[in-house]
Amino acid sequence: MRAARALAIIPTVVVTATIVFVLIRIIPGDPAALMLGLEAPPAQLQALRHALGEDRPVWVQYAAWLGGLARGQLGESIRYHAPVAALIAERLPVTLSLALAAMAVTVAVALPLGLLAAVRAWSLFDLGVLAATQAGLAVPNFWIGILLLLFFSVTLGWLPLQGYAPLAAGAGAWAAHLVLPAVTLGAARAAQLMRFVRGAVLEELAHDYVRTARGKGLAERAVLLGHVLRNALIPVLTIAGLQFGYLLGGAIVVEQVFGLPGLGRLVLQGIYARDLPVVQGAVVVLALLVSALNTIVDLLYSVVDPRVSAG
Amino acid sequence: MRSHRANRPLAVGMALLAVVIAGVLYAAMWGHGAETRVAVEIRLQPPTPAHPFGTDDLGRDLFFRVLGAGMIAFQVGLVAVGIGLAAGVTLALVAARWRGWWAHLLGRLMDGLMAFPAILLALAIVAVLGSGAVPAMIAIGIVLVPVFWRQTRAQALSIEGREFVTAARGLGATEGRVLMRHIMPQIAPLLVIQATTTFSGAVLSEASLSYLGVGTQPPVPSWGRMLLEATRALAIAPWMAVFPGLALALTVLGINLLGDGLRDALDPQLRRVAGKEPVL
Numbered sequence: 001m002r003a004a005r006a007l008a009i010i011p012t013v014v015v016t017a018t019i020v021f022v023l024i025r026i027i028p029g030d031p032a033a034l035m036l037g038l039e040a041p042p043a044q045l046q047a048l049r050h051a052l053g054e055d056r057p058v059w060v061q062y063a064a065w066l067g068g069l070a071r072g073q074l075g076e077s078i079r080y081h082a083p084v085a086a087l088i089a090e091r092l093p094v095t096l097s098l099a100l101a102a103m104a105v106t107v108a109v110a111l112p113l114g115l116l117a118a119v120r121a122w123s124l125f126d127l128g129v130l131a132a133t134q135a136g137l138a139v140p141n142f143w144i145g146i147l148l149l150l151f152f153s154v155t156l157g158w159l160p161l162q163g164y165a166p167l168a169a170g171a172g173a174w175a176a177h178l179v180l181p182a183v184t185l186g187a188a189r190a191a192q193l194m195r196f197v198r199g200a201v202l203e204e205l206a207h208d209y210v211r212t213a214r215g216k217g218l219a220e221r222a223v224l225l226g227h228v229l230r231n232a233l234i235p236v237l238t239i240a241g242l243q244f245g246y247l248l249g250g251a252i253v254v255e256q257v258f259g260l261p262g263l264g265r266l267v268l269q270g271i272y273a274r275d276l277p278v279v280q281g282a283v284v285v286l287a288l289l290v291s292a293l294n295t296i297v298d299l300l301y302s303v304v305d306p307r308v309s310a311g
Numbered sequence: 312m313r314s315h316r317a318n319r320p321l322a323v324g325m326a327l328l329a330v331v332i333a334g335v336l337y338a339a340m341w342g343h344g345a346e347t348r349v350a351v352e353i354r355l356q357p358p359t360p361a362h363p364f365g366t367d368d369l370g371r372d373l374f375f376r377v378l379g380a381g382m383i384a385f386q387v388g389l390v391a392v393g394i395g396l397a398a399g400v401t402l403a404l405v406a407a408r409w410r411g412w413w414a415h416l417l418g419r420l421m422d423g424l425m426a427f428p429a430i431l432l433a434l435a436i437v438a439v440l441g442s443g444a445v446p447a448m449i450a451i452g453i454v455l456v457p458v459f460w461r462q463t464r465a466q467a468l469s470i471e472g473r474e475f476v477t478a479a480r481g482l483g484a485t486e487g488r489v490l491m492r493h494i495m496p497q498i499a500p501l502l503v504i505q506a507t508t509t510f511s512g513a514v515l516s517e518a519s520l521s522y523l524g525v526g527t528q529p530p531v532p533s534w535g536r537m538l539l540e541a542t543r544a545l546a547i548a549p550w551m552a553v554f555p556g557l558a559l560a561l562t563v564l565g566i567n568l569l570g571d572g573l574r575d576a577l578d579p580q581l582r583r584v585a586g587k588e589p590v591l
Contacts, residue, residue: 023432023435024435024439134564137567138561138567140559142538143559146541146545154545154549245426249429267438294426
């Protein structure tokens, strides 16, 4: 049953790879001309088209793209003269660190505050949380990042302004470079998740089992953490999983704010340098990561809630 | 029955948007090109009564630049939502009416597009179309197609099977008449809500693309681009980073509140019960 669900990712991979292929290769426009400029000599254009494999029929190109992807080959970067897969492998840990750290921020903020807001529904605290979630959803993440940089790095000088330190260089340096980007990326997601946790907990609180638990004399704390939160976590887990996908998307912008050498920056450098193989490879890897994540969330969902796999 | 007067999100959202739109129109009518006028002798000035938001590294007045950027944000947002709405709704209605293998294939494609992070999809499209406000509009519009497609298709499928549609067809009504008189009135309220919520997303996406340098190009002012320029002078001119972001956040907040308010007003089924927030 679960194996069958895991296999369901194969058509998703094919669809994702096809969309990227269609976007980059078939949208009207000539990648070779885009890369070399409009006044490039025809011979040079022809040579680049040949190097990109664009002088072959579309279906041959498509088969080559899918075949390469299956073997983990994503072509050669025009600018770096290196395999795209290697460039991606170098930058993937940065993006994943950022997304995981941001996820930690999101959950650490959203769970307790959302729970507390629901328990004290319509109190001043709750209204404050609701207002904060509206603000969190309206403020663009790169602006939060710029303001955090302005305060913590420029004014106070506590944290580095730009760049990334790998974990191997020491946990302190790694964390110092990652804390502002993680807060920046996590803020909007925390706002959204908080709103959701609040709603889910309020819904659970209205159920009869809560009255039973209270009636049999359980401490309020045990009712909330042992019963209410456990049930409320089932839908919350789904949303949190989907949010990880958003985090990977948002990482593109946040990496740019803090000068983190991740996958998003690779996409952008590819666009600036008109290095389409790099753009194509990085986009497909990011999109596949998101799809894989959604499938994993689906599987986890059936582990947490046995009713799902029965249906 | 709740009256419109009690709909606080709607009122606050409309008030915020009214302020932003009034400012944008004021700058368009009385700015006389101040948003792009270079005056190097007054570069990087902090806010003063003459320049309430200060000036940038080329001495351009930031007050008029911020308001001028609002015009671009609204234009890009409106066109992008228009593209997404027109294409998404049309495809969904056709796929709901004439089902077949191609409708199934279209469904897979739309699901695949939905799985992409929006900004990633927009960047991939801009990578091919080139940078600028128009490619950004098209890219954001394409990102929105599956959003409208999904909602419209679900509704259209449930309406297609209902008696009044079958009855209308049985009485000889043309496809166009069934669509305009029977189906559209049913799906229009949710489309209005959807258009409002996606509009705020489109404004944010334009700002993101411009911040990344691939959206609106200089010298045309754009909130995202202005924030990009601000990061280059962060230590010496922090005010450059404050006002464009504030204008963007207030605009998005206004549209979001308007969307929440419209949902309360137009969609009785989703009307919020105390504490039960609809989640987007």
